[in-house]
Amino acid sequence: MGYQTSLHIRKQEIEKMMAEKREQLMEAGTELSIFSHQADDVVVDLYEREKNTGIMELLEIELEKVNEALQKCAAGEYGKCESCGGTIEDERLKSRVNTALCQKCAQNKKKMLH
């Protein structure tokens, strides 16, 4: 299976999760207006909503990364390190399909952050 295929699969997974979350958020919104007089429930609903909104944001970020990787695939630049221009290790791409850095550059970046 090529990277492009796994990226497409990942994209579909994310889109499916986003659709499910969106549905949950909409349901939560309806319940909120119907049962708005039950204060305790509203607090729980709001908490759940907040949590779902956070998950949605994370999914959006990941979808963006997958789309970027797909664009790179199309341009024939997938698997190229953004920092040094070298080839990203196969093993690394398998475990992190969205990565834009090779092992060495990722480690250097980590060191710089700490």
Ligand SMILES: [Zn+2]
């Ligand atoms: Zn590199």
